[in-house]
Amino acid sequence: MAITSANQLELLQTAEAVAREKMIDPDLVIQAMEESLARAAKSRYGADLDIRVKIDRKTGRATFARVRTVVEDEALENHHAQLTVKQARSYLPDPKIGDEVVDEVPPVELGRIAAQSAKQVILQKVREAERDRQYEEFRDRKGTIINGAVKREEYGNVIVDIGRGEGILRRNEKLPRESYHIGDRIRCYVKDVRREVRGPQVFLSRTDPQFMAELFKMEVPEIYDGIIEIKAVARDPGSRAKIAVISYDNAIDPVGACVGMRGSRVQAVVNELQGEKIDIIPWNQDQATFLVNALQPAEVSKVVIDEEAGKIEVVVPDEQLSLAIGRRGQNVRLASQLTGLDIDILTESDESARRQAEFAERTRLFMDTLDVDEMMAQLLVAEGFTNLEEVAYVEIDELLSIDGFDESTAEELQARARDHLEEQNRKALEAARKLGVDDSLLNFEGLTPQMLEALGKEGIRTLEDFATCADWELAGGWTTENGQRKKDEGILEKFDMSLEEAQTLVMTARVMLGWVDPTEGEAAEDADDSDLDDDAETEDRA
Secondary structure, three states: OEEEOOOHHHHHHHHHHHHHHOOHHHHHHHHHHHHHHHHHHHHOOOOOOOOOEEOOOOOEEEEEEEEEEEEEEHHOOOOEEEEOOHHHHHOOOOOOOOEEEEEEOOOOOOOOHHHHHHHHHHHHHHHHHHHHHHHHHOOOOOOEEEEEEEEEOOOEEEEEOOOOOEEEEEEHOOOOOOOOOHHHHHHHEEEEEEEEEOOOEEEEEEEOHHHHHHHHHHHHHHHHHHOOOOOOOOEOOEEEEEEEEEEEEOOOOOHHHHHHHHHHHHHHHHHHHOOOOOOOOOOOHHHHHHHHHOOOOOOOEEEEEEOOOOOEEEOOOHHHHHHHHHHHHHHHHHHHHHHOOOOEEEEEEHHHOOOHHHHHHHHHHHHHHHHOOOHHHHHHOOOOOOHHHHHHHHHHHHHHOOOOOOOHHHHHHHHHHHHHHHHHHHHHHHHHHHHOOHHHHHHOOOOHHHHHHHHHOOOOOOHHHHHOOOOHHHHHHEEEEOOOEEEOOOOOOOOOOOHHHHHHHHHHHHHHOOOOHHHHHHHHHHHHHHHHHHHHHHHHOO
16 A cells, blocks of 8 residues: 555544553654654665655655765765765755755555554654653652552562552562552652663652651641751661751741641651651751750760761760660661761760779879879879870970979979980880881981881881872771771871871872972962952952
């Protein structure tokens, strides 16, 4: 049957029907028809020809055309689809490279095989267009809650009918002890949408912390309006959760708004999460205050933060220890997730015992090194002195402020401390030389004899060896592996060397060796200063 003998308007009607059914653009269906007819024409006229088909969007008339492209003489490869500038002059008045010569050809007869092939092309194009439409639709819904119906279950994974597609709720994304039957209504969080060969894959979750945040957004109008913001969420799915909120309106209590009248709002979320207990916590910019809130219902006596290590130490009353830790460590684990800090919990008796041990250790240090009695050593520790360097080089007035210390006593203590330190330095320097530490490193400014000895023990004996070190190798640091923070011990960490100090020393060594041009660093600093000045001028003008 020839294409011209078909009802031309029927093409447009078919395209409209398919587009409505698949909810895609009718023009995509017509383009698929044009491509399928062009393939059929190529099988009739020859695969080397560039046959194109154009279907009129108003009348449905299909026009078959042979197209030849003008190319340079040496680029001519296909005589059926290309022609030179000279050959094109027979068809075009002033042909240029890239121009096309179009000749209309008679429509083809669509045999059974050609018709079947055309049908396959149309179906394939329509399927691709439908997948693209589904992907774009669900991609925009990523990070939101979607309602669906359970369609089937495969190996513990639940396939959910979400309207114009399917989503997969993996078994590790389901709440514990949850079971579903075909047809059950289900509410899930769209965690990810991926474009794959078999179509868009929509991954759902009911355990993601943001699922709970989105549920609160649906139940609490103040969160939806932006008056209250959810700052952090931590969940032990199906068991317990903590959510930190802040209000930008002083007249609105963020915790009370999330709880609702008689707990109606929070109860709606709890019911959706199969009875998961939820602690609603006021967020605070001060880390210590926020942590005290996060460890509720336990009471906290004291908080000590180590910002460099990203750790926090919490002291609680002895009777509050089990409440602070929670069952199987749940309370402290959720508080750690909420604050983003590693939390160590101590009881008041543990902390007191540790303080006493530190006090005794420092007392013994001063007794042994300064040759003083226990009472005088305890007086030094009680005044905050922790090491010999502080005693040796502190202003003498600080020693004189201690009850019972006169000027001669203070001077004698400083003299003994300095003598002991000098003896320690001498022994450390001798040990470093015995370990083979080179003069180039011994004379390097910024390293104490004890540091040189420690470097020698680690095989760092020359300035070149030192220059190849990374700052964290010297000062120590923290790395994260599989979500767990791991401590990297530094060679000079016990001497209280910071990362910045380590960076400066290593860079100085590299400059001395000629590995780094110091002018480049100065130029970069000047450029930064210039940028800052420009920014300041811009702000002034504004």
